[in-house]
Amino acid sequence: MEIPPVSLALEKLNIPHRVFRHETPVDSLEKAASDRDQRPSQVVRSILFRAAEEEFIMALVAGPGQISWKALRKYLGLSRVTMASAEDVLLVTGYRIGTVGPFGLARPVRMLIEAGLLMEEEVSIGSGMRDTAVILKTADLRRALGDAEIVELFE
Numbered sequence: 001m002e003i004p005p006v007s008l009a010l011e012k013l014n015i016p017h018r019v020f021r022h023e024t025p026v027d028s029l030e031k032a033a034s035d036r037d038q039r040p041s042q043v044v045r046s047i048l049f050r051a052a053e054e055e056f057i058m059a060l061v062a063g064p065g066q067i068s069w070k071a072l073r074k075y076l077g078l079s080r081v082t083m084a085s086a087e088d089v090l091l092v093t094g095y096r097i098g099t100v101g102p103f104g105l106a107r108p109v110r111m112l113i114e115a116g117l118l119m120e121e122e123v124s125i126g127s128g129m130r131d132t133a134v135i136l137k138t139a140d141l142r143r144a145l146g147d148a149e150i151v152e153l154f155e
Helices: 005-012 029-035 069-076 086-093 115-119 138-144
Strands: 018-021 044-052 055-062 110-114 122-126 132-137 149-151
Touching: 005 132, 044 086, 044 122, 055 086, 055 115, 110 115, 115 138, 115 149, 122 138, 132 138
Parallel strands: 055 110, 110 149
Antiparallel strands: 018 132, 044 055, 122 132
């Protein structure tokens, strides 16, 4: 069985984790959480934003929470930030929307972690493959992302 790219990247970093394969297609955050025996707040969404022509920022957000655009712009010191297009997501991360994780990216990006995510002991992240996730301890995620910035993005 194919090893997901995010898992391969974590193995290179010696970060303990496990791969979870869904038996049926994932069509919602709630289904993903339920299948993984997690709460929705443990499912991490990796969202890519465009800050400038060739500048991208990834925000890791716990579950169903919605990022405050105002808080994001203020933190970044920018008057304009947009969601990256599907084409940009694939180009920058190497992954399709719905499979994005913060490791093994096609190119480096500035990484933000929404502070609320760190309240969970264990989380699941995108694996780079459809209907497959990587589950790991939040402390290990934090350690693996070294220079990621912890920021309050919810209002």
